[in-house]
Amino acid sequence: MTASRHASFDRAYPDVSQPGVAGSGGFAHYEVDARFYDEMFREDGTLRGVSRRLGTALSRASPEDLAQLQEGVARRFIHEGITFTVIGADEASEQIIPIDCVPRLLTADEWDHIDRGLRQRLTALNLFLRDIYHEGRSLRDGIVPPDLVLGCPQYRVEMRGLQVPNDIYVSVCGTDVVRTHAGFAVLEDNLRVPSGVSYMLACRVAMKQAFPRLYRAHNVREIARYPEQLYATLASLGSWAGTPRVAVLSPGRYNSAYYEHAFLAGEMGADLVEGRDLVVHDGIVYARTVTGLRRIDVIYRRVDDDFLDPVTFRSDSLLGVPGLFHAYRAGNVVIANAPGTGVADDKAIYAYVPDLIRYFLDEEPILANVETHLCRTREGLAYTLDNLDRLVVKEVGGSGGYGMLVGPHSTAAERDRYAARLRSHPDNFISQPVLDLSRAMCFVEGNLEPRHVDVRPFVLRGRSDTWIAPGGLCRVALRRGGLVVNSSQGGGCKDLWVLRDGQVPD
Amino acid sequence: MLARAAADFYWMGRYFERAEHTARLLRYQLARLVDTPAGELAVGWRVIYRALGQSAPITPTVTDEAESFLLADAYTLAASLVEETTNPDSIIRCWTTARDNAKQLRPWLPVRVWTCLNQGFFWLRDCDFPAAWATGPAGLAGEATDRLRLLAGVVEARMPRDDAWRFLELGRFVERLQHQAALLDAWDRIGQAPGDAPSLSWAGLLRVCAAHEFYCRTHSMVIRRGPALAFLARNPELPQSLCFAVHRIEKLLAGIDPRGARYPLAAPHRMVLRLSATVETDPANQNDAEGDGGSFEALLKDSRALHGITVSTYFDYPVEAGLPS
Numbered sequence: 140m141t142a143s144r145h146a147s148f149d150r151a152y153p154d155v156s157q158p159g160v161a162g163s164g165g166f167a168h169y170e171v172d173a174r175f176y177d178e179m180f181r182e183d184g185t186l187r188g189v190s191r192r193l194g195t196a197l198s199r200a201s202p203e204d205l206a207q208l209q210e211g212v213a214r215r216f217i218h219e220g221i222t223f224t225v226i227g228a229d230e231a232s233e234q235i236i237p238i239d240c241v242p243r244l245l246t247a248d249e250w251d252h253i254d255r256g257l258r259q260r261l262t263a264l265n266l267f268l269r270d271i272y273h274e275g276r277s278l279r280d281g282i283v284p285p286d287l288v289l290g291c292p293q294y295r296v297e298m299r300g301l302q303v304p305n306d307i308y309v310s311v312c313g314t315d316v317v318r319t320h321a322g323f324a325v326l327e328d329n330l331r332v333p334s335g336v337s338y339m340l341a342c343r344v345a346m347k348q349a350f351p352r353l354y355r356a357h358n359v360r361e362i363a364r365y366p367e368q369l370y371a372t373l374a375s376l377g378s379w380a381g382t383p384r385v386a387v388l389s390p391g392r393y394n395s396a397y398y399e400h401a402f403l404a405g406e407m408g409a410d411l412v413e414g415r416d417l418v419v420h421d422g423i424v425y426a427r428t429v430t431g432l433r434r435i436d437v438i439y440r441r442v443d444d445d446f447l448d449p450v451t452f453r454s455d456s457l458l459g460v461p462g463l464f465h466a467y468r469a470g471n472v473v474i475a476n477a478p479g480t481g482v483a484d485d486k487a488i489y490a491y492v493p494d495l496i497r498y499f500l501d502e503e504p505i506l507a508n509v510e511t512h513l514c515r516t517r518e519g520l521a522y523t524l525d526n527l528d529r530l531v532v533k534e535v536g537g538s539g540g541y542g543m544l545v546g547p548h549s550t551a552a553e554r555d556r557y558a559a560r561l562r563s564h565p566d567n568f569i570s571q572p573v574l575d576l577s578r579a580m581c582f583v584e585g586n587l588e589p590r591h592v593d594v595r596p597f598v599l600r601g602r603s604d605t606w607i608a609p610g611g612l613c614r615v616a617l618r619r620g621g622l623v624v625n626s627s628q629g630g631g632c633k634d635l636w637v638l639r640d641g642q643v644p645d
Numbered sequence: 646m647l648a649r650a651a652a653d654f655y656w657m658g659r660y661f662e663r664a665e666h667t668a669r670l671l672r673y674q675l676a677r678l679v680d681t682p683a684g685e686l687a688v689g690w691r692v693i694y695r696a697l698g699q700s701a702p703i704t705p706t707v708t709d710e711a712e713s714f715l716l717a718d719a720y721t722l723a724a725s726l727v728e729e730t731t732n733p734d735s736i737i738r739c740w741t742t743a744r745d746n747a748k749q750l751r752p753w754l755p756v757r758v759w760t761c762l763n764q765g766f767f768w769l770r771d772c773d774f775p776a777a778w779a780t781g782p783a784g785l786a787g788e789a790t791d792r793l794r795l796l797a798g799v800v801e802a803r804m805p806r807d808d809a810w811r812f813l814e815l816g817r818f819v820e821r822l823q824h825q826a827a828l829l830d831a832w833d834r835i836g837q838a839p840g841d842a843p844s845l846s847w848a849g850l851l852r853v854c855a856a857h858e859f860y861c862r863t864h865s866m867v868i869r870r871g872p873a874l875a876f877l878a879r880n881p882e883l884p885q886s887l888c889f890a891v892h893r894i895e896k897l898l899a900g901i902d903p904r905g906a907r908y909p910l911a912a913p914h915r916m917v918l919r920l921s922a923t924v925e926t927d928p929a930n931q932n933d934a935e936g937d938g939g940s941f942e943a944l945l946k947d948s949r950a951l952h953g954i955t956v957s958t959y960f961d962y963p964v965e966a967g968l969p970s
Contacts, residue, residue, distance in 0.1 A: 217763075217767075218760050218763055218764055218767075219756060219759065219760055219763070220748070220751070220759060220763055391749075392745070392748050392749055397748070398751070401748075401749075401751035401752055402751065402752075404751075404752040405751055405752030405753070409752075410647050410752075411647075411650075411749075411751075411752045412647065412649075413649070415649070416647055416648070416649050418964050420964065420968060425967075425968075426647055427647065427648040427649070427962075427964075427967060428646055428647055428648055428651075428967075429646050429647075429648050429651045429808065429812075429901065429902075429959040429960070430902070431962075431966075431967040431968070431969065432964070432967040432968055432969060433969075434969075
């Protein structure tokens with residue numbers, strides 16, 4: 140697809156005197172369900188103000204037009220290698236993340252609310268991480284049970300007492316935000332190695348090509364500065380005589396997010412390194428170049444703590460760099476995010492984040508948490524076991540949608556098996572109600588239909604500034620009625636347009 | 646530049662050159678299926694496999710039955726060089742491995758280069774070899790050559806002349822030097838036979854090397870062994886000549902490691918000077934019309950040594966050797 144091959148319905152100012160209505164015309168297959176907040180339509184089936192222009196244009200689009208657009212986007216992703224690797228039983232295969240060609244829209248006010256909530260949350264989480272690796276006030280004061288923190292597999296005793304540059308433990312964060320009729324809420328904080336930002340940027344490029352006129356007319360806030368901001372954030376974490384040399388540490392090309400590692404390194408002008416490219420000599424980290432060893436100042440690591448350094452963490456790690464943690468402790472290299480941050484995105488700790496915000500910031504949380512029951516407590520376990528068919532149960536250290544039970548979609552046998560696991564290791568689980576995730580318009584199987592969505596905005600925290608890309612990876616549960624948005628579980632993604640001035644003038 | 650990335654560029658260049666060389670030889674051989682006697686075709690297959698350093702899956706025969714098996718043999722032999730994934734030097738394997746190298750080079754590789762490379766890979770991977778054979782055996786090799794040349798053109802147009810480009814080119818020309826030396830050697834040793842036995846023509850060698858027209862224009866329409874070999878070894882204006890490859894390697898090394906080009910010379914620079922001297926000093930009695938079975942062995946040996954020295958100097962050096970002074 141090229142910029143010159145525009146869809147016929149891509150008009151900057153479509154005739155909005157006859158806007159589309161859910162359930163008729165171009166939206167014949169779109170059914171508004173009052174149980175779920177609909178991002179596109181009001182409950183009476185008319186377009187929301189923010190969606191009026193986009194919806195009107197889409198109502199005039201033929202399924203063939205949209206299919207052609209969708210196919211063009213997919214083809215472009217394949218040819219440009221915007222893929223993730225799936226490791227099968229026999230071999231690794233490359234797949235593209237399914238992209239939906241209908242953007243989701245948010246007004247400036249809605250985004251402002253999310254933006255303030257995320258800043259507040261990340262500030263509190265950084266203070267919490269500093270606290271648990273130093274004084275431990277929040278543990279002594281009973282804000283979070285000490286055994287929950289100290290017993291967490293992601294708690295790194297090696298970080299105790301270590302002065303992290305500028306007290307910034309989490310520089311890069313991807314927080315999953317959902318919307319229900321009650322408003323926005325945080326579903327999960329990803330503080331270790333959050334991924335997906337490259338798909339957010341690639342989606343945006345694809346949408347600009349697909350809807351150039353509509354895009355321009357919507358006055359959408361730009362997200363293209365993310366790599367530049369990421370570099371500035373990483374460079375701000377230390378004090379350097381000259382320009383710091385930044386490297387992106389990747390597990391290698393078989394990692395599912397390898398494209399993203401390569402993309403970010405390329406956009407930042409950083410070295411894309413693997414463990415074997417780095418050596419530590421006299422406490423200094425060097426990269427092997429063709430003209431000898433060159434010092435590395437900042438490592439944006441996309442490798443889990445366990446594998447960072449075989450001398451300090453898992454001795455069987457082939458992905459890490461022997462002696463890296465020693466160099467880090469000596470203050471000779473900055474690692475972002477800092478080792479040991481995973482404790483703060485543990486799903487059990489998540490339940491305490493609102494209390495942590497109140498404790499550290501003396502503020503009320505701007506973004507709500509999802510109601511969470513800790514199975515490690517007697518009441519939490521009993522409630523979860525009594526209501527398995529109505530709850531979502533997750534492992535506290537799980538990710539990617541793996542190892543969870545979605546009660547209403549499970550069989551009695553599955554629930555029995557899960558209950559046995561719960562009883563034997565209650566500490567390992569939390570439960571949450573099944574959320575009425577909002578729905579957005581998607582082009583699926585030749586029709587415009589609603590699907591459940593969430594969004595993962597990306598937050599960067601530098602020495603003196605916090606920057607949030609005004610957009611995010613909007614994840615879509617592509618299966619009809621499905622609630623799991625993870626790409627590993629059949630989810631896709633779409634672009635999120637954050638508008639500059641709230642409503643689009645009609 | 647990161648040593649591993651440089652190594653990946655170097656290998657990517659080598660694999661693409663290898664694929665293009667194979668495609669070029671195949672294009673020549675398959676185009677001759679129409680009218681060339683079976684015995685001569687059999688010699689052609691032997692020369693190709695020998696030049697590529699591979700053993701043929703079947704032995705092409707020069708006996709009387711050869712005519713009946715001509716197409717079947719050609720199909721088997723060509724398939725092994727194009728689509729056989731178990732053959733590490735087949736075109737599909739070269740392309741796949743080069744793409745694997747390229748995947749690790751995304752931060753350094755312009756998007757257009759990657760896209761061109763990737764589209765070529767998908768074309769080859771999804772190619773129906775039997776169907777392509779049915780429509781014209783030489784067409785597939787021709788298309789592969791054209792796509793590889795398109796890629797070379799996009800590289801030429803899009804890549805800055807930095808170390809990434811230099812290592813890519815270095816890989817290409819080291820590979821070219823080795824392949825051309827092996828081709829001249831094989832053509833000279835087993836492509837010729839005394840008396841009436843089937844032989845390959847010297848004009849054919851010039852055609853394979855895209856040098857026939859240039860030779861006729863600058864030398865003569867009468868093509869003999871000595872001048873033809875000398876032309877392919879020493880003409881500095883012919884991209885497929887040994888001399889051209891050696892000079893390019895010399896220039897690329899000077900860009901990669903300017904200090905190594907000053908005395909005392911670094912090991913790769915020293916080796917390339919030696920190669921240059923060998924090319925200039927008649928490696929296979931090129932002035933002899935008949936030849937004496939001499940070969941390009943010394944040149945081949947030195948070009949392989951150059952590869953080893955390049956790897957140990959720029960990619961796999963000991964840590965102590967790389968520490969800043």
